[in-house]
Amino acid sequence: MSSSPETTAPPARKRRPPRRVEVIRVEVLSPAMRRITLKGDELEGFTPETPASYIKLIFPEPGQSEPLRPLPDAPRPKAMRTYTPLAVRPETLEVDVDFVLHGEGPASTWAAQAQVGQVLFLMGPGPGYAVDTTATQHLLLADDSALPAIETILAALPASAAAQVLLEVISAAEERPLQSAATLEVQWLPRGTDHRAAGQPLEAALRALPAIAADTKIYLACEAAAMRRIRELLAGELGVDRKQIVSRGYWKLDAINHPDHDYGED
Ligand SMILES: Cc1cc2nc3c(=O)[nH]c(=O)nc-3n(C[C@H](O)[C@H](O)[C@H](O)COP(=O)(O)OP(=O)(O)OC[C@H]3O[C@@H](n4cnc5c(N)ncnc54)[C@H](O)[C@@H]3O)c2cc1C
Numbered sequence: 001m002s003s004s005p006e007t008t009a010p011p012a013r014k015r016r017p018p019r020r021v022e023v024i025r026v027e028v029l030s031p032a033m034r035r036i037t038l039k040g041d042e043l044e045g046f047t048p049e050t051p052a053s054y055i056k057l058i059f060p061e062p063g064q065s066e067p068l069r070p071l072p073d074a075p076r077p078k079a080m081r082t083y084t085p086l087a088v089r090p091e092t093l094e095v096d097v098d099f100v101l102h103g104e105g106p107a108s109t110w111a112a113q114a115q116v117g118q119v120l121f122l123m124g125p126g127p128g129y130a131v132d133t134t135a136t137q138h139l140l141l142a143d144d145s146a147l148p149a150i151e152t153i154l155a156a157l158p159a160s161a162a163a164q165v166l167l168e169v170i171s172a173a174e175e176r177p178l179q180s181a182a183t184l185e186v187q188w189l190p191r192g193t194d195h196r197a198a199g200q201p202l203e204a205a206l207r208a209l210p211a212i213a214a215d216t217k218i219y220l221a222c223e224a225a226a227m228r229r230i231r232e233l234l235a236g237e238l239g240v241d242r243k244q245i246v247s248r249g250y251w252k253l254d255a256i257n258h259p260d261h262d263y264g265e266d
Contacts, residue, residue, distance in 0.1 A: 052149035053128030058121040066119035081107040084148040138163040146221035154180035199226020224249030
């Protein structure tokens with residue numbers, strides 16, 4: 001007897017209920033980065049457990065003054081994108097999110113006009129990167145979309161660790177101090193405004209590094225095709241064991257709403 005689709009389908013991913021949040025602060029960090037603070041009673045119990053975890057933000061669609069609250073069995077809202085809860089303050093029910101203003105796209109366009117009092121829905125958190133706090137060497141490679149994730153990783157590193165951090169950004173005007181208990185060596189790598197060059201500055205800087213020790217933990221997050229090229233560079237020419245690498249495609253050139261689970265292990 002053949003089983004019905006209901007019995008063979010994988011269990012649906014458990015989704016946490018959407019939380020209504022309001023913009024209470026918009027901060028210009030640099031020409032291409034906005035820090036937006038979201039607050040709401042529905043953030044009660046919102047506690048991301050790992051660095052580089054993620055949330056889904058639902059933005060208003062054209063003609064809406066605020067997004068509709070998503071219903072449990074309704075299709076996914078079109079204007080929903082993945083972001084990093086950078087700083088969470090449970091005592092005041094606030095979360096900071098840093099947005100790259102990269103150009104077209106509902107999230108980037110919304111962030112460029114964001115104002116106090118505007119409303120979004122937030123879902124999550126989803127899991128991030130389990131930082132190995134016993135490791136003494138870390139190599140963190142990211143573009144600007146993953147700079148918030150890198151900052152949460154840096155915040156979790158102990159003083160006994162050292163981290164080499166390569167960050168690809170649009171221009172040198174994006175540079176800012178980074179905080180960590182660990183000893184940091186940071187390189188800011190301006191890419192310019194042509195997103196087609198995504199990953200090239202990271203690749204060039206990686207090739208110029210001294211040999212990577214076998215016990216180095218590597219976290220890599222950037223444009224999806226660049227992430228795959230850099231994984232191959234690490235595992236091929238640079239002789240790194242793939243087990244040392246955790247990689248994430250954070251966005252994809254010419255693709256709308258790239259999925260949040262692109263690990264490049266295909
Ligand atoms: C786990 C995770 C966490 C993330 N955290 C953050 C975060 O904290 N801050 C943040 O800014 N981004 C973050 N991102 C990336 C963000 O989800 C994407 O950049 C998303 O595509 C933005 O949506 P959009 O509506 O602006 O553009 P979309 O509608 O998705 O795409 C429109 C066009 O813009 C291009 N595009 C999208 N993103 C970028 C970019 N960053 N640079 C250049 N071109 C781009 C696409 O290729 C496409 O052509 C994260 C992604 C993941 C998977």
